[in-house]
Amino acid sequence: xxxxxxxxxxxxxxxxxxxxxxxxxxxxxxxxxxxxxxxxxxxxxxxxxxxxxxxxxxxxxxxxxxxxxxxxxxxxxxxxxxxxxxxxxxxxxxxxxxxxxxxxxxxxx
Amino acid sequence: xxxxxxxxxxxxxxxxxxxxxxxxxxxxxxxxxxxxxxxxxxxxxxxxxxxxxxxxxxxxxxxxxxxxxxxxxxxxxxxxxxxxxxxxxxxxxxxxxxxxxxxxxxxxxxxxxxxxxxxxxxxxxxxxxxxxxxxxxxxxxxxxxxxxxxxxxxxxxxxxxxxxxxxxxxxxxxxxxxxxxxxxxxxxxxxxxxxxxxxxxxxxxxxxxxxxxxxxxxxxxxxxxxxxxxxxxxxxxxxxxxxxxxxxxxxxxxxxxxxxxxxxxxxxxxxxxxxxxxxxxxxxxxxxxxxxxxxxxxxxxxxxxxxxxxxxxxxxxxxxxxxxxxxxxxxxxxxxxxxxxxxxxxxxxxxxxxxxxxxxxxxxxxxxxxxxxxxxxxxxxxxxxxxxxxxxxxxxxxxxxxxxxxxxxxxxxxxxxxxxxxxxxxxxxxxxxxxxxxxxxxxxxxxxxxxxxxxxxxxxxx
Numbered sequence: 142x143x144x145x146x147x148x149x150x151x152x153x154x155x156x157x158x159x160x161x162x163x164x165x166x167x168x169x170x171x172x173x174x175x176x177x178x179x180x181x182x183x184x185x186x187x188x189x190x191x192x193x194x195x196x197x198x199x200x201x202x203x204x205x206x207x208x209x210x211x212x213x214x215x216x217x218x219x220x221x222x223x224x225x226x227x228x229x230x231x232x233x234x235x236x237x238x239x240x241x242x243x244x245x246x247x248x249x250x
Numbered sequence: 251x252x253x254x255x256x257x258x259x260x261x262x263x264x265x266x267x268x269x270x271x272x273x274x275x276x277x278x279x280x281x282x283x284x285x286x287x288x289x290x291x292x293x294x295x296x297x298x299x300x301x302x303x304x305x306x307x308x309x310x311x312x313x314x315x316x317x318x319x320x321x322x323x324x325x326x327x328x329x330x331x332x333x334x335x336x337x338x339x340x341x342x343x344x345x346x347x348x349x350x351x352x353x354x355x356x357x358x359x360x361x362x363x364x365x366x367x368x369x370x371x372x373x374x375x376x377x378x379x380x381x382x383x384x385x386x387x388x389x390x391x392x393x394x395x396x397x398x399x400x401x402x403x404x405x406x407x408x409x410x411x412x413x414x415x416x417x418x419x420x421x422x423x424x425x426x427x428x429x430x431x432x433x434x435x436x437x438x439x440x441x442x443x444x445x446x447x448x449x450x451x452x453x454x455x456x457x458x459x460x461x462x463x464x465x466x467x468x469x470x471x472x473x474x475x476x477x478x479x480x481x482x483x484x485x486x487x488x489x490x491x492x493x494x495x496x497x498x499x500x501x502x503x504x505x506x507x508x509x510x511x512x513x514x515x516x517x518x519x520x521x522x523x524x525x526x527x528x529x530x531x532x533x534x535x536x537x538x539x540x541x542x543x544x545x546x547x548x549x550x551x552x553x554x555x556x557x558x559x560x561x562x563x564x565x566x567x568x569x570x571x572x573x574x575x576x577x578x579x580x581x582x583x584x585x586x587x588x589x590x591x592x593x594x595x596x597x598x599x600x601x602x603x604x605x606x607x608x609x610x611x612x613x614x615x616x617x618x619x620x621x622x623x624x625x626x627x628x629x630x631x632x633x634x635x636x637x638x639x640x641x642x643x644x645x646x647x648x649x650x651x652x653x654x655x656x657x658x659x660x661x662x663x664x665x666x667x668x669x670x671x672x673x674x675x676x677x678x679x680x681x682x683x684x685x686x687x688x689x690x691x692x693x694x695x696x697x698x699x700x701x702x703x704x705x706x707x708x709x710x711x712x
Contacts, residue, residue, distance in 0.1 A: 155623075156415040160486075162451045164421035164432075164442035175435075202377045209381065211450045213388050213463045216435040246373040 166218070178219065180210035185227045192234035198246035202239045204231035283498040296565075297589030335447055343433070384464050392436050399439040399456050403431050406615055413619055414452070415445030436462040451482040452618075458603075478562065479611070485589040490568050491630045492638040493541035496534070497523075498563030502532045502594070511585065512569040516641055526551060527617045529558045537641065540634045545624075553617050560611060563593040566625065569642065584649040590598040591625060593618055 185207030192201030208227040215224055251480075303442045320570075328334065403418075407429075410417045418430040421440050432440045437458045444451035457478040460466035493518040498506060507513050517535040528534075533552065536542040546564065554561060571585035572594075595614050598607045630638065672692060679685040 153447075155413050155619075156417035156445060157447050158445050158449075159418050160450075161419075161445035163444075164451070164453075166421065199373075202374075203383065205377075206384070209384055209388075210465055213384075213436065214460065216438075217433055225568050225654065245371045246377075248373055 164226065173201045175216070176215040178211045178216065181214065182223060182227050185211060187229055188229040189227075189234035192238050194230075196238050196241055196248075198235070198238045199249050201231065201234035202246070204234050205233070281641070281687050290455045295411055303627050309388045312458055319398060335482055338657040349448040358414055387463045387467070388436075388465045391463070395437050395458050397605065398458055398603060398608065399433075402456060402479070403429075403441070405609045405612055409619075410443055410610065411442075413446055414443035417441070419442045419444065436460070445707040446622075448486055448489040449622055450486055452481060452483045455480045455482070474600050476600060477603045479595045479597060481593040481595075481615075483593075483618065483622055485591065485622075485625065487589070489626050490566075490589040491541070491628055492642065493536075493630065493634070494567040494569060495538075495541055495545055496563065496565045496567075497528070497532050497546075498535075500533055500561040503535065506563060506565065507535060509573045510565070510567075511571045511574050512576065513565075514568045516567075528554050531558060532561075538630060538634050538638055540630055541628060544628045545621075547624075549620065551618075553613075557595075557611075557614060557617075559599075560595050560614060563592075564594075564621075565592040566590075566621075567592075569645075582669070583653065584646065591618075591621055593621075599687070666697075 160164045186202045188207060189204035191197055192204055204227075208224070208231045211227060212224050215221075261581050411428075416428055418428045420430045420432050421442070425444055430441075432442070435453075437460045439456040439458070441454045441456075442451060444455070446452075457480060459470065459475055459477055494512050496506060496510075496513055496517065497504065507517075513535055516537045521534045521539070521542070523532060523534045523546075526542075528546060528551055534542065568589040569587045570590040571587045593614075594670065595611060595624045597603050597611055675691065676685060679688060
């Protein structure tokens with residue numbers, strides 16, 4: 142597939158090992174682009190609080206889903222403690238709501 | 251029904267004679283069998299099937315009945331009269347009264363929550379199913395994304411290693427190593443290359459789709475997205491002349507024009523691209539017309555026409571300072587700028603990107619390297635250069651003014667605060683003459699500030 146750039150002008154070797162600059166992670170670009178994990182984390186916290194306080198089972202299950210979504214979208218630079226705590230909170234919400242009254246869950250609608 | 255009939259017969263009989271209440275007592279001593287004739291025809295009391303709950307209610311009724319049976323019998327006789335009340339079930343109350351000892355109830359021990367069997371937990375099964383589907387999709391999506399990233403790296407590695415002395419440094423270890431594709435998140439990978447003539451470094455960010463997240467799969471059905479590769483080349487200081495240029499697809503241009511500081515400051519309105527026969531899907535923002543002409547040369551136009559669907563935007567700027575910070579306060583400090591060439595390419599068609607697509611976009615990387623070398627050769631004429639410098643000067647001044655006004659406001663606040671403290675000190679000074687002295691000093695100071703400064707000139711008489 143001929144491309145207009147096939148012949149690179151290899152007159153001089155462009156590499157300059159002396160001018161190497163080390164990689165500096167730029168914080169600004171990463172934080173603004175994807176708000177999903179933070180929102181999902183917050184939503185997960187609220188749902189698990191509802192599940193625990195008001196013993197609503199579907200809230201507890203929604204909290205587990207929010208924790209999963211925030212885990213899937215989490216950035217590797219983010220510390221894992223936050224993800225772990227949201228998972229623990231939501232799973233404890235589910236377990237507690239079933240311990241208190243083991244009736245099957247009634248959907249919110 | 252059998253229950254109701256036997257109740258009536260009993261009731262009717264009791265009403266006829268006057269000594270009904272005494273009769274009541276006799277009846278209680280004699281067991282059921284002694285009742286008059288009608289019992290013989292029904293040898294066996296009809297067995298009434300009662301569910302366990304009814305047994306318990308029966309027992310409760312019996313207890314209540316017994317507790318009150320003595321006193322209410324005389325005054326409330328009329329209540330027992332079923333002529334008075336419709337559907338009054340006399341038999342229940344009479345039978346209750348008649349039994350001395352409540353039947354011994356046998357409640358089988360059933361664990362509380364297993365009374366409802368497992369299939370009524372269908373919502374929970376649904377939830378667990380959803381979780382497992384999400385987990386499965388996470389694993390599949392994650393592996394697809396990493397395969398795509400690896401495919402891109404293998405396709406471009408040789409070309410990059412011919413142009414950069416370090417390819418894939420993550421800045422963590424002391425020695426710059428190479429071949430490390432940094433994973434920002436499950437769908438964002440980045441590669442830093444450095445060590446080339448005229449440019450500080452090149453950061454390639456593979457912004458793939460969030461295949462690992464089921465929710466974004468669904469949102470992509472409504473709002474289709476594509477995988478993107480964003481290449482940001484930071485040029486050396488003296489290697490790029492001063493101009494701001496952006497060629498982008500319509501939607502991307504609107505977003506960039508609103509978001510990027512330099513574009514909104516230096517390129518207020520769009521420019522026409524008719525004379526450059528660039529595909530019409532592109533739009534142009536440019537500060538210096540001369541720079542545009544030298545950028546959009548024949549080779550570049552050929553590439554634009556050939557790879558039109560893959561090129562999203564190209565943003566060359568010597569005043570690049572990143573996206574605008576949203577806080578409303580007018581920025582007083584001029585953000586530090588850098589000379590960059592930013593390219594954004596789309597990969598694959600409408601989201602389903604295959605491994606060989608990564609191979610196909612290799613020529614675009616060659617175009618990027620060509621642009622780096624060409625930018626070095628672009629030199630503005632004197633007038634264009636002055637025009638650009640004047641624009642940058644104006645920008646400097648607006649910042650100075652903004653920061654000046656803020657500094658003067660702060661000084662004003664400080665002065666007021668000092669005056670208030672002074673006054674407070676005077677107020678809570680307890681012994682009167684010290685207070686008077688402080689007030690006088692304060693008044694003298696304000697007097698001195700008010701009257702104009704007069705310079706006393708001493709003329710020496712020689």
